[in-house]
Amino acid sequence: MSDERNQTGVAWRRRWMMVALVASLALNLLFVGAGVARYVASEGPGRPSISRHMQLMPRKFLTELDGPRRSEILAIVRNSEKSFQEGRRVARGDIISLADALDAEPYDPARVDEAIQRFSASSGALVREGGDAARRVIAALSAPERKLLAKHLRLRESRGKRKPDAKPDPAPAAEPETP
Missing domain, CATH: 1.20.5 (Single alpha-helices involved in coiled-coils or other helix-helix interfaces)
Known part of the structure; x- marks a missing residue:
């Protein structure tokens, strides 16, 4: 059983x-x-890939564009990707040069300063390339798209300020003098 x-x-x-x-x-x-x-x-994942050095193009802006238009704008950005990659490679090499200069015996402040200057120059070139790419994108935008980009730039910069319209605070009014 x-x-x-x-x-x-x-x-x-x-x-x-x-x-x-x-x-x-x-x-x-x-x-x-x-x-x-x-x-x-829907043409891939919803979060578009933009280089970190394209600080003037918020990702949220691209998500509000329709698929074909987003692809056009991303194509402009991707044209700059090779120079971004090369610039990042150079900057990483400059960081290693700084580390080598810091480890060197005897310590040579001139070598450290030279490594820092090279890193600053390569980083500046990377920022300039990002600015040039932003100019090319902005030149391709229509008037409503430029307004949308402006809105997203304000929103991104006002994060944490809890302002509903995300515009900068107006200058405070001067207090009247009391006699």
Whole structure:
């Protein structure tokens, strides 16, 4: 009798394990299918990739553009990506040069200063390249898109200030003199 109960219990557990396995597989396939559909239907992930040195182009701005227009703007940005990569490579090399100068025995302040100057120059070139890329993007924007970019720049810069319109505070009015 107890042998029969054990076999029924084992069969019951196997059935539930099979149901759980099928449900898990179905859920995984659902998530994979949703990810593939999102990528295929909406031109990839929602967060556009912009170089870190494009500080004048908030990502939120690009998410508000429709897919084809976003692709056009990102193409302009991507044209500058190779020079950004080269600039970052040079800057990393300058950082290593500074580390080597700091480790050198005997310590040579002139060598450290030279490494810092090289890093500053390469970083400045990277910032200039970012500014040039921003100019090219802005030149391609329509008037409503420029206003949208302005809105997102203000929003990004006012983060944490809790101002609803994200515009800078007006200058305080001068207090009247009391006689």
